[in-house]
Amino acid sequence: MTAAAASWLPLSPGERSVAIEVLVHGPLSRTELARRLNLSAGSLTRLTKPLLESGLLIEAPETPALPEVRQGRPSQPLDVVAESRSFIGFKITEDMVYGVVTTLRSEIVARHDRPLTTHDPAEVADLLREMTGELARTHPRLAGIGIGVGGLVQDRTMVGESPFLQWRDVPLAELVEERTGLPVVVENDVAALVEAEAWFGAGRGLDRFVVLTIGAGIGYGLVLGGKRVPYAEEDRGFGRHWIINPNGPLTPDGARGSAVSLLTIPNIRYQVQAATGEDRTYEEILALAAAGEPMPARVIDEAARALGTIVAQISNFAMPQKIVLAGEGVGLMDVAGKTVDETIRANRHPLAEPVDLETKVSDFHDWARGAAVLAIQVLVLGAVER
Numbered sequence: 001m002t003a004a005a006a007s008w009l010p011l012s013p014g015e016r017s018v019a020i021e022v023l024v025h026g027p028l029s030r031t032e033l034a035r036r037l038n039l040s041a042g043s044l045t046r047l048t049k050p051l052l053e054s055g056l057l058i059e060a061p062e063t064p065a066l067p068e069v070r071q072g073r074p075s076q077p078l079d080v081v082a083e084s085r086s087f088i089g090f091k092i093t094e095d096m097v098y099g100v101v102t103t104l105r106s107e108i109v110a111r112h113d114r115p116l117t118t119h120d121p122a123e124v125a126d127l128l129r130e131m132t133g134e135l136a137r138t139h140p141r142l143a144g145i146g147i148g149v150g151g152l153v154q155d156r157t158m159v160g161e162s163p164f165l166q167w168r169d170v171p172l173a174e175l176v177e178e179r180t181g182l183p184v185v186v187e188n189d190v191a192a193l194v195e196a197e198a199w200f201g202a203g204r205g206l207d208r209f210v211v212l213t214i215g216a217g218i219g220y221g222l223v224l225g226g227k228r229v230p231y232a233e234e235d236r237g238f239g240r241h242w243i244i245n246p247n248g249p250l251t252p253d254g255a256r257g258s259a260v261s262l263l264t265i266p267n268i269r270y271q272v273q274a275a276t277g278e279d280r281t282y283e284e285i286l287a288l289a290a291a292g293e294p295m296p297a298r299v300i301d302e303a304a305r306a307l308g309t310i311v312a313q314i315s316n317f318a319m320p321q322k323i324v325l326a327g328e329g330v331g332l333m334d335v336a337g338k339t340v341d342e343t344i345r346a347n348r349h350p351l352a353e354p355v356d357l358e359t360k361v362s363d364f365h366d367w368a369r370g371a372a373v374l375a376i377q378v379l380v381l382g383a384v385e386r
Contacts, residue, residue, distance in 0.1 A: 011382050014047045019056055019381055023105065024199050027060045027079035048078065056080065056380070080104055085143040085380070088135055088182075089372030090128060091189060091364045092116065092149050094164045094216075097124075098364040099131050101139045102372040104380070106200045110135060111365055119165045125175035132180045145182050146375035147172060148189035148367050150217065156185050156378065164216070185371075185378045192370035193326065194221030194228050199373060202324045202358055210320045213327035214307065216266060218259055222318055239263070244306045262306035265329050271299045283331065290335045304336035308343025315348065315355045326360040333359050 011019060021036055022028055028036070034044045051057040060079040082103040091098040093116070101110040112135055114127060128147070136142055149172070151162030157173035159165075173184040187195075194203075194211045203209040203223055213219035218239035222229045239259030248257025251267040261267050265282045273279050275295045280288070289300035311323055325333070333340060344355055360366075 011051075012047075014043075015051055016381055018044070018047045019051055020199075022057055022078050023080050023376075023381075024204060027077035029077045033078060052078075055084070082107065084141070086139045086141050087143055087372040087375045087379075088132060088145045089192075089368040089370065089375065090131070090145065090147045091367035091371060092124070092147065092165065093364065096364070097127060097131065098368045099135060100365050100368040100372060101135050101142075102369055102376075104376060106196060106369055106373050106376065108365060108369055110139060119167070121167065121170045121172065121175060124165075125172070125179055128176050129179035132182070142182060144375040144379035145176060145180065145184045146192065146371035146373070147176065147184065147186045148192045148371035148374075149186060150189050153186055153188045153191075156187055156374070159186065183375075183379050185374050187371065187374045189367050189370070190219030190221055191228065191230075192374045193219075193367055194223065194370075195377065196366075196370035196373040197324055198223050198226065198228060199377075202322065202360065206321050208318070208320045209322045209324065210314055210318055211324045211326060212310070212314065214263055214265075214325070214329035214332070215327035217264055219327070220314075222320075239310075242310070244309050245302075248302065259306055259310055263303050263310075263329070268299055268303055272296055275299075282329070286331050286335045300332065300336050301339055303332060304339035305343045307332065308340040309347055311340070311355060311357060312344045312347030315344070315352075322356040322358060324358050324360055326362060326366070328364075330359050330361060 017037055018033065021033060030041070030044055034041060039047070048057060052059070057078050058081055060077045082105040085104050086109070087102050089100045089102060095116050097114050097116050099112040100108045102108055112131055114131055116124065116127065118124065132145065149159050149162055150164045151167065152160040154160045157171065159167050159170040159172050161168050173186045176184045190211070190213055193213065197203045197211055203211070206223070207225060209223050211219070211221040220238045240254045242259040243255060243257050244259055244262055245257040249261050249267070249271050250256045251261040251270050253264070253267060254260030268285060269280060269282060272285055272295060280296070285296045286300065288296035314320070314323060344357070348355070
């Protein structure tokens with residue numbers, strides 16, 4: 001671990017709570033910080049002293065209150081210096097590696113992508129070393145690396161299984177640490193995206209929300225009490241056995257009529273090709289559906305109804321304040337968003353509150369940013385609980 005990151009560790013649970021609150025919501029006055037964490041002034045002083053001495057927190061410039069309401073000395077809020085450390089985030093797909101550099105507050109300040117021409121673990125680690133070197137030239141104060149991978153990740157170090165990369169029991173963190181000299185955190189890509197949305201994105205400040213991703217697969221993440229809820233089945237093909245329509249299509253991946261068979265990009269393409277004999281891209285299928293071409297329109301309509309059903313069922317059972325829809329398949333909403341909305345309403349109680357469904361139009365750099373957020377959480381704050 002770098003001296004920069006190590007100088008902030010280990011943090012006690014109380015210190016960690018203070019650091020996270022300032023990092024996510026700062027700058028905050030001591031009074032506001034004590035109120036948010038239900039701390040006395042003395043306890044807050046005790047907890048913030050080591051954070052200030054280590055440089056993780058700073059006293060920001062004074063911000064005097066308005067003359068008519070000012071009482072006593074001006075408030076000197078606590079904050080972090082977002083640019084004091086940089087973090088690399090990588091998102092590995094089947095054929096690309098997307099890389100970003102972020103600040104301590106996860107703002108993306110650089111991007112660097114490379115094609116992935118091999119799935120050999122050692123060669124993939126070599127590619128990540130090369131990309132890290134390129135990014136380090138302009139951002140030398142790197143504190144760590146986060147890597148997001150589709151599949152089962154164990155202990156934030158080992159890729160237990162990744163169907164996209166045909167990996168099993170790959171010690172990816174160790175391979176990359178050996179080559180870069182930087183500490184590395186590996187996590188399932190959806191889990192990393194959920195953490196980023198909880199801390200710095202659409203879920204910040206919410207007690208209950210859900211991230212639902214559609215694309216090559218279907219991903220799901222639930223946050224309760226502001227924390228992501230881990231579950232035994234995550235990373236193992238969410239939606240593969242969630243049957244939406246028992247009489248629906250049978251595809252190579254997913255049970256008949258399952259969410260995966262109806263809604264994922266590979267299976268949407270498979271359905272159209274099986275019916276027409278033409279291999280179309282997802283974007284082409286969406287355009288043909290929008291133009292009223294019968295077969296693509298039918299497949300996209302079924303996908304929209306599947307998405308609406310999933311969103312309604314999640315809302316009925318998890319009761320989130322918001323559902324964030326993300327992933328490379330969200331273009332479905334542009335073409336069939338009305339059908340999605342109608343299906344949600346049809347599967348909800350007539351008096352239920354409308355579902356706050358936020359479509360997040362993004363690219364794989366947002367997934368890479370999620371991996372960087374994991375690095376910030378673990379390497380800087382020591383937040384290793386799952």
